[in-house]
Amino acid sequence: MAQARLDRRDQITGWAFIAPALILLGLFMIYPIVWSLWMSFQVGKGMNLSFGGFANIMRLTKDPVFLRALGNTFTFFIVQVPIMIVLALLFAVALNDSTLRFRGLFRTAIFLPCVTSLIAYSTVFKSMFATDGIINEALMAVHLIGAPIGWFSDPFWAKVAIILAITWRWTGYNMIFYLAALQNIDRSIYEAARIDGVPAWARFRYLTIPMLKPVILFTTVISTIGTLQLFDEVYNFTAGNGGPSDSTITLSLYIYNLTFKFMPSFGYSATVSWVIVVVVGILSFLQFLVARDRRRSA
Amino acid sequence: MSHLTLKAVRKSYGSVEVIKGIDLAIKAKEFVVFVGPSGCGKSTLLRMIAGLEHISGGDLEIGGKRMNDVDPSKRGIAMVFQSYALYPHMTVRENMGFALRFAGVAKEQIAKQVAEAARILALEPLLDRVPKELSGGQRQRVAIGRAIVRNPQVFLFDEPLSNLDAELRVHMRIEIARLHKELQTTMIYVTHDQVEAMTLADTIVVLRDGLVEQVGKPLELYDNPSNQFVAGFIGSPRMNFMAAKVVEAGSGTVTVALTKQGNVRITLPLTAAPAIGSDVTLGVRPEHFGLAAAGDADLAVNVDVAEHLGATSYLYANTGTGEQLIIEREELRNELGKESLTVSIRAANSYLFDNSGQRLR
Ligand SMILES: Nc1ncnc2c1ncn2[C@@H]1O[C@H](COP(=O)(O)OP(=O)(O)OP(=O)(O)O)[C@@H](O)[C@H]1O
Ligand SMILES: [Mg+2]
Numbered sequence: 291m292a293q294a295r296l297d298r299r300d301q302i303t304g305w306a307f308i309a310p311a312l313i314l315l316g317l318f319m320i321y322p323i324v325w326s327l328w329m330s331f332q333v334g335k336g337m338n339l340s341f342g343g344f345a346n347i348m349r350l351t352k353d354p355v356f357l358r359a360l361g362n363t364f365t366f367f368i369v370q371v372p373i374m375i376v377l378a379l380l381f382a383v384a385l386n387d388s389t390l391r392f393r394g395l396f397r398t399a400i401f402l403p404c405v406t407s408l409i410a411y412s413t414v415f416k417s418m419f420a421t422d423g424i425i426n427e428a429l430m431a432v433h434l435i436g437a438p439i440g441w442f443s444d445p446f447w448a449k450v451a452i453i454l455a456i457t458w459r460w461t462g463y464n465m466i467f468y469l470a471a472l473q474n475i476d477r478s479i480y481e482a483a484r485i486d487g488v489p490a491w492a493r494f495r496y497l498t499i500p501m502l503k504p505v506i507l508f509t510t511v512i513s514t515i516g517t518l519q520l521f522d523e524v525y526n527f528t529a530g531n532g533g534p535s536d537s538t539i540t541l542s543l544y545i546y547n548l549t550f551k552f553m554p555s556f557g558y559s560a561t562v563s564w565v566i567v568v569v570v571g572i573l574s575f576l577q578f579l580v581a582r583d584r585r586r587s588a
Numbered sequence: 589m590s591h592l593t594l595k596a597v598r599k600s601y602g603s604v605e606v607i608k609g610i611d612l613a614i615k616a617k618e619f620v621v622f623v624g625p626s627g628c629g630k631s632t633l634l635r636m637i638a639g640l641e642h643i644s645g646g647d648l649e650i651g652g653k654r655m656n657d658v659d660p661s662k663r664g665i666a667m668v669f670q671s672y673a674l675y676p677h678m679t680v681r682e683n684m685g686f687a688l689r690f691a692g693v694a695k696e697q698i699a700k701q702v703a704e705a706a707r708i709l710a711l712e713p714l715l716d717r718v719p720k721e722l723s724g725g726q727r728q729r730v731a732i733g734r735a736i737v738r739n740p741q742v743f744l745f746d747e748p749l750s751n752l753d754a755e756l757r758v759h760m761r762i763e764i765a766r767l768h769k770e771l772q773t774t775m776i777y778v779t780h781d782q783v784e785a786m787t788l789a790d791t792i793v794v795l796r797d798g799l800v801e802q803v804g805k806p807l808e809l810y811d812n813p814s815n816q817f818v819a820g821f822i823g824s825p826r827m828n829f830m831a832a833k834v835v836e837a838g839s840g841t842v843t844v845a846l847t848k849q850g851n852v853r854i855t856l857p858l859t860a861a862p863a864i865g866s867d868v869t870l871g872v873r874p875e876h877f878g879l880a881a882a883g884d885a886d887l888a889v890n891v892d893v894a895e896h897l898g899a900t901s902y903l904y905a906n907t908g909t910g911e912q913l914i915i916e917r918e919e920l921r922n923e924l925g926k927e928s929l930t931v932s933i934r935a936a937n938s939y940l941f942d943n944s945g946q947r948l949r
Contacts, residue, residue: 476671476673478669478670478671478673479673479674479675479676481638481640481667481669481673482667482669482673482731482734483675483686483687484640484660484661485638485639485640485660485661485665485666485667486661486666486686486687486734486738487661487662487687487690487691488661488686488687488690489690492690496686497675500677501676501677503677
């Protein structure tokens, strides 16, 4: 009996300790999330709202800009995340080789982009990708292209520029996770494989990748979430309009425009926000499914 | 089943030389054990043979072919690591068969070789487990199995048993001895456990500071160490060393006085004649002390600590001069609490070393 009473008192003490954090979390996270769910069923402009049931969801299916934003976001996700993950893996493996000279320098150089200021880097990239910018000049100088590429006037190249920019910025961030994981792998595993005649590509494919699987899964999910929320780069490169002609508009940018740029349509923009949540949920679930240990589940 | 030859093999890391010129001939089918204190270069030497470390100087030949610059996988060797180095995400079966896939071995052949190795090592019931579901001893057996399936000419072991508890270590030691008998391959084994060295080896190589101190059969090293280092290193508990001075040198004998043991004198047979008055060291193994008056000289000692192991007893004794002696006596188990003791030493069981640690014979 005494033991049970003590337990309850311990519990109360425990809850008391985390109560301040819980209250703040509830107030600034849980309440807005629940409220936004409620909002997503409201229709109307500005403050003039009324309950609309599934009207917003119906509107989604007929909204060409939303469908455009959804398509663009998926394009960024499908193209950019795999490229970045593979690059980060390759960099990590290369930088983990103890015979490589200037490892620290390379490591820092590749990691640095993700701690630079967003505005600074997008401004620099914008000027680099300008029609008379350094990238066009360089490509023309080596005769790869005859005429300057309209990076921000051509729908295709605009997407390419944004993918290049976010890949530049986030590859090093993912690489650090892989490097940390690689450094925890017993070196003699690779030495044993070398002695046994396992070729380098097979050591990468059949040893490194399976051993890094949990980290790869983690970075993939994180990158998926990041890409689905892609906003800053597009906003800065296209002066906030996702141009040319909505070819780079993302879901997040559309939400922003719906809320703050056009006649505010809070209910509908909340609905679009929830689309991101649902898509992230589905994609993460799929990724966990794919990465699941097949032998164990069989 | 290849023989190995090392000729003036050297290894430097930058300006630090860790292997300082080693000559060694290892016969086919021989079980050779490298022993030596921590940091003496045992692992480095083994890794150079394996091809994991570049050889800075000298020649390495395996089966009569120079192997200095040959890829590790083409040297006909297999290595077992202290950390087991198993592939954590693969089953025991996959661990053993993995490398064979890249050697162009057919699937059925891989299965056959894995089954054969599993039989030899009694791993059959474990074939579908992953390493984390195995005990330390089982993991080490898998690591050995992974080496066996490749049919190597030479097995290399780097302290394979040092992560196991004492009981398992004895068990695995016997397993390895049995394996050597069954496979009849050359084996090179690194350890700093001298019981492993004494029991497994055909030949022991004692290393110190990147140099070979002595090469020989286990009992040869025990009975006839060529210097004070080997005398102290082989044998457990280690040999007692007592400071001594040459007081008389006759024809074929020399008499020394144990300067820190009350100038007790003992006469030993000796062909080399050290100068009278020179400092020497007398070595006596703990198990070679006898009952009082049963030897050639008697020592009176005070007992600090007595350890009774059942079969035998170790006495840690001193003579008040800072020289501590370890005395092993089987019959002393009944004489607990005895403070002082007289023991004898025999000339036949004593070793004499000169100032530089070389054996005087
Ligand atoms: N990569 C390295 N760089 C510089 N020095 C090294 C390197 N590897 C080993 N050494 C040095 O070489 C010497 C021999 O090391 P080695 O690992 O061969 O010792 P060991 O005899 O196996 O010791 P232990 O019994 O502790 O395993 C040591 O003094 C060590 O400090
Ligand atoms: Mg070692």
